Amino acid sequence: xxxxxxxxxPGDGIGQEVxxxxxxxxxxxLPQDVKLETKExxxxxxxxxxxxxxxxxxxxxxxxxxxxxxxxAIGDPSVPSGVLERGFLLKLRFLFDHHVxxxxxxxxxxxxxxxxxQPEIDFIVVREGTEGPYTxxxxxxxxxxxxxxxxxxxxxxxxxxxxxxRDAFARAQARPRxxxxxxxxxxxxxxxxxxxxxxxxKVAEEFPEVTTDYLHVDAATIFLVTQPERFDVIVxxxxxxxxxxxxxxAVSGGIGVAASGxxxxxxxxxxxxxxxxGSAPDIAGQGKADPTATVLSVALLLRHLGHETQAGRIxxxxxADLTERGDSVRTTDEIGDALAVRVAS
Amino acid sequence: xxxxxxxxxPGDGIGQEVxxxxxxxxxxxLPQDVKLETKExxxxxxxxxxxxxxxxxxxxxxxxxxxxxxxxAIGDPSVPSGVLERGFLLKLRFLFDHHVxxxxxxxxxxxxxxxxxQPEIDFIVVREGTEGPYTxxxxxxxxxxxxxxxxxxxxxxxxxxxxxxRDAFARAQARPRxxxxxxxxxxxxxxxxxxxxxxxxKVAEEFPEVTTDYLHVDAATIFLVTQPERFDVIVxxxxxxxxxxxxxxAVSGGIGVAASGxxxxxxxxxxxxxxxxGSAPDIAGQGKADPTATVLSVALLLRHLGHETQAGRIxxxxxADLTERGDSVRTTDEIGDALAVRVAS
Ligand SMILES: CC(C)[C@H](C(=O)O)[C@@H](O)C(=O)O
Ligand SMILES: CC(C)[C@H](C(=O)O)[C@@H](O)C(=O)O
Numbered sequence: 001x002x003x004x005x006x007x008x009x010p011g012d013g014i015g016q017e018v019x020x021x022x023x024x025x026x027x028x029x030l031p032q033d034v035k036l037e038t039k040e041x042x043x044x045x046x047x048x049x050x051x052x053x054x055x056x057x058x059x060x061x062x063x064x065x066x067x068x069x070x071x072x073a074i075g076d077p078s079v080p081s082g083v084l085e086r087g088f089l090l091k092l093r094f095l096f097d098h099h100v101x102x103x104x105x106x107x108x109x110x111x112x113x114x115x116x117x118q119p120e121i122d123f124i125v126v127r128e129g130t131e132g133p134y135t136x137x138x139x140x141x142x143x144x145x146x147x148x149x150x151x152x153x154x155x156x157x158x159x160x161x162x163x164x165x166r167d168a169f170a171r172a173q174a175r176p177r178x179x180x181x182x183x184x185x186x187x188x189x190x191x192x193x194x195x196x197x198x199x200x201x202k203v204a205e206e207f208p209e210v211t212t213d214y215l216h217v218d219a220a221t222i223f224l225v226t227q228p229e230r231f232d233v234i235v236x237x238x239x240x241x242x243x244x245x246x247x248x249x250a251v252s253g254g255i256g257v258a259a260s261g262x263x264x265x266x267x268x269x270x271x272x273x274x275x276x277x278g279s280a281p282d283i284a285g286q287g288k289a290d291p292t293a294t295v296l297s298v299a300l301l302l303r304h305l306g307h308e309t310q311a312g313r314i315x316x317x318x319x320a321d322l323t324e325r326g327d328s329v330r331t332t333d334e335i336g337d338a339l340a341v342r343v344a345s
Numbered sequence: 346x347x348x349x350x351x352x353x354x355p356g357d358g359i360g361q362e363v364x365x366x367x368x369x370x371x372x373x374x375l376p377q378d379v380k381l382e383t384k385e386x387x388x389x390x391x392x393x394x395x396x397x398x399x400x401x402x403x404x405x406x407x408x409x410x411x412x413x414x415x416x417x418a419i420g421d422p423s424v425p426s427g428v429l430e431r432g433f434l435l436k437l438r439f440l441f442d443h444h445v446x447x448x449x450x451x452x453x454x455x456x457x458x459x460x461x462x463q464p465e466i467d468f469i470v471v472r473e474g475t476e477g478p479y480t481x482x483x484x485x486x487x488x489x490x491x492x493x494x495x496x497x498x499x500x501x502x503x504x505x506x507x508x509x510x511r512d513a514f515a516r517a518q519a520r521p522r523x524x525x526x527x528x529x530x531x532x533x534x535x536x537x538x539x540x541x542x543x544x545x546x547k548v549a550e551e552f553p554e555v556t557t558d559y560l561h562v563d564a565a566t567i568f569l570v571t572q573p574e575r576f577d578v579i580v581x582x583x584x585x586x587x588x589x590x591x592x593x594x595a596v597s598g599g600i601g602v603a604a605s606g607x608x609x610x611x612x613x614x615x616x617x618x619x620x621x622x623g624s625a626p627d628i629a630g631q632g633k634a635d636p637t638a639t640v641l642s643v644a645l646l647l648r649h650l651g652h653e654t655q656a657g658r659i660x661x662x663x664x665a666d667l668t669e670r671g672d673s674v675r676t677t678d679e680i681g682d683a684l685a686v687r688v689a690s
Contacts (some may be wrong), residue, residue: 081542082532090533114570116461133478133499138536144543148503150536154478158493185584187427188435191483191495197426198489218591224457225570225595246563250570313670343568 003035004305006153007066007270012044012084013070013279014289021291021336022070022298025317028340029302029310039066043088044279046078054087068301069272072281072294074245081185086136093129096269098262099160100167101129101241102300103276105248105258107228110323113224113251121252123231126168127241129262131160132192132336134238146190156192157238161199168235169207179232180204181213183220183240219243225251249276256290257322263304271304273297287331292318295339317342348380349650352411352615357389357429358624358679359634360417366636366681367415367643370662372604374647374655380414384411388433389505389624390421399432405440413646414617417639418624430480438474441614443607444487444505445512446474446586447645448621450593450603452677455668456572460570466597469574471513472586474607477537492603501537501582506544512610513580514552525549526558529564541582565589569596593622602634602667604642608649616649618642632676637663640684662687 008023010016023038030036041059048054063069069092074084092098104248107113107121137153167180172180182200186193197214204212215223217240223230224247249258258276275293285287296318303311317339330338353368355361368383375381386404393399414437418428425688435445452458452466482498510527517525527545528591531538542559549557560568562585568575581589594603603621620638628634641663650654662684675683 082535082538085532087536114460116459131495134533136535138499138534140536140540142503143539146503146507148540150501150540151535152499152501152537154483154497154499156495156497158491160489162491185587187430187582188479188587189483189497190427190431190481191485192497193427194488195485195493195495218588221566221588221592222595222600225592226599239533241565242530243534243566247566247570247592250567255567256573310658 001277002033004030005025005065005067006036006038007063007069008038008040009043009069009071010040011072011074011279012046013073013078013281013284015044015074015279017285017287017289018275018291018294019070019072021332024340025295025314025337026298026302026342028344029298029314031310031342034143036308044074045079045084048079048084053074054084055091061205063092063340065267067307068270068305070298070301071272071274073275073277075279082325090136092272094176096262096272097130098272099128099130099164100227100261100263101127101238101247102261102263102267103127103241105245105252107252108319108322109300110326111253111257111294113253115228115251120229123228123234123248124171125236125241125245125248126164126171127236127240128160128164130238131156132238147311154189154192156195158195158199161196162203163315165203165235168233172210172233175232177232179207179211179213181215181220183215183217183234183235183236183244185217185240187216192237198244200235203247217244221247223243228252242283245276249270255320257292257296258317259293259300259305261297261300265283268272271301273301273304284292287333291332291336292322292339295336314339346380348382350410350412351377351381351383352408352414353383353385354388354414354416355385356417356419357391357405357421358418358626358629360389360419360624362630362632362634363639364415364417364679366436366677366684367639368684369681370640370659370688371647373689374643374659376655379652381396388418390424390429393429394463399429400436408437409614411615412614412652415646416432416619416645418620418622419504420624424627426490435479435481436605437617441607441617442475442609443617444473444475444509445585445606445608445610446472447606447608447681448472448586448590448593448603450597452597453664453667455671456598456602458598460573460596461655468573468593469578470590470593471509471578471580472590473505473509473581473583475583476501477583477586497607499537499584503544506541507548509581510544510548513578514548514555516580518552518554520577522577523554524556524558526560526565526576526579528560528562528579528581528589530562530585532561537582545580562589566592569593573597574575584621592619598667600638602637602641602663604638604645605650606642606645616646617651618646631644632678634677636665636677636681637684658688660686
């Protein structure tokens with residue numbers, strides 16, 4: 001396509017600052033003949049306080065008109081925990097059927113990690129995005145009394161598991177090492193675990209070149225810090241994916257550089273790209289936020305829209321910047337400028 | 346009490362080897378006037394293959410007669426994943442109401458960690474042991490078809506949450522730093538999350554000296570590798586506790602030294618002590634297993650039975666051994682002997 005019609009949601013806290021840099025680099029990366037149209041939306045804490053709304057039906061209809069969504073971060077201490085997360089972020093992931101939650105982890109040479117010995121880290125996590133314990137199914141009886149019972153229901157369907165497992169196999173197949181690890185807890189969560197394991201094994205037959213592997217989620221966290229080089233592609237459920245991708249980010253350069261895509265592979269609804277980090281209200285407005293995660297999310301966005309060359313250029317610019325930044329302290333804006341210059345040149 | 350009537354369950358794989366060392370050190374630690382009686386039980390893969398049994402009603406009655414249980418490890422690749430875990434280990438935790446699953450993490454000077462800079466790690470995790478996603482509630486319809494739906498129900502009660510939260514506050518109160526962190530995912534798992542958070546805040550009022558803190562489980566994994574020194578006591582749900590204690594073990598000396606207690610604080614049923622590691626069939630029978638985790642579990646066992654001095658002596662022996670072992674390669678037996686000698690002297 002020769003135009004990109006982008007929805008931009010800066011959101012809360014540092015979201016504003018990092019999204020500005022993402023857009024700067026996006027503009028620098030796009031070929032002359034691709035027209036970029038952006039429309040900004042004001043979702044987040046401010047709008048919630050003013051109107052009580054997180055995401056209306058009209059908002060959803062408006063967002064549907066876009067080719068993709070760039071999100072900064074949503075969340076603020078002034079709003080009760082969960083209100084914006086469930087009322088906006090998860091609502092969009094579910095409504096737009098973002099079932100492939102893609103989170104790459106790559107430790108670049110020279111980039112700081114809490115791990116000793118600068119291990120080789122280069123894997124992607126394909127996290128299921130529309131099922132599992134995230135469905136909001138559950139409830140509470142006798143709430144607030146000494147006899148309260150609260151439940152959370154993890155819902156897993158063959159349809160939902162198979163499509164994300166298939167996506168992960170295809171991604172593994174396309175990578176040099178061709179290795180896919182299923183992460184679950186099938187020794188305890190037996191019903192969901194059997195479903196995931198059976199489907200994983202069934203789809204594996206269609207990908208004979210892909211080496212497969214299974215790890216319980218608890219063991220996976222051990223390997224993420226002791227042998228992260230063992231991972232190539234990981235496929236996992238929504239909650240396990242949430243947990244291990246934060247850990248993966250921590251060991252591979254920190255959440256300042258962790259990108260993610262909430263992808264609807266069919267293109268029926270727009271996909272949404274966002275840094276893994278939150279709105280970090282403690283450093284908001286001070287120019288301290290690292291926009292790299294947002295810039296890398298823009299690369300995922302471009303790749304999703306078919307602009308592979310431009311996505312690669314952004315990733316190379318980030319790699320060069322990370323490798324060379326050393327201990328330099330730069331503002332959000334300076335990092336964005338430096339990346340835009342590299343991408344344009 | 347002037348006698349200890351101990352149930353010993355070596356179990357599978359390296360369980361046999363490590364339990365032998367645990368008993369050796371236990372014998373060396375006990376004061377002359379405490380009589381130790383042990384009875385060995387053959388639970389695990391071998392018995393399962395021979396009889397199809399994992400834990401019968403008669404077994405449960407027999408185990409109830411003991412003051413405590415020492416467990417090596419249960420699990421073998423020859424048994425389908427989950428059969429022994431659910432049919433034996435989780436069954437016992439639930440039947441004996443082991444609601445306080447206690448898992449200390451302490452990185453001793455000189456002990457290897459995958460983290461840079463030898464951080465100060467000294468915290469305990471109080472993991473709920475009888476509720477959450479571990480209850481086995483759930484099911485599957487249209488199993489094995491493209492229309493399968495599999496569910497897992499996390500069950501959380503005010504009764505179950507309050508008692509473990511109270512236990513954790515008491516433990517935090519007794520420690521120098523007096524800090525307690527609740528780990529959950531209350532922005533997504535709203536029903537269970539509110540129950541945990543409300544009870545945590547309510548019980549906190551009774552412990553004004555304890556500093557409290559809340560972290561989402563994903564953020565907690567980040568801090569476990571970037572700032573583990575921030576933790577003193579953590580209280581969390583069964584599944585989150587499973588995940589973060591493996592990670593905690595990995596950063597604080599490895600699962601070779603991670604101990605745990607499945608505790609019934611009322612003493613109505615015997616508590617069970619076990620290393621966090623599994624049966625490690627790949628190294629079983631070769632004298633390669635580190636018995637330290639089992640020996641430290643014996644210390645937890647002694648403390649639980651009121652033998653604080655002896656528990657402390659074992660922990661000091663382990664600390665001295667770990668600090669001095671350097672790169673020496675010793676057999677399971679040699680480590681056990683060295684610890685027994687230190688404890689006796
Ligand atoms: C904010 C929260 C709802 C979200 C999640 O749990 O998915 C976040 O942690 C993430 O990983 O994108
Ligand atoms: C073996 C398994 C059922 C068990 C658990 O999940 O609790 C283990 O991982 C543990 O942490 O003790």
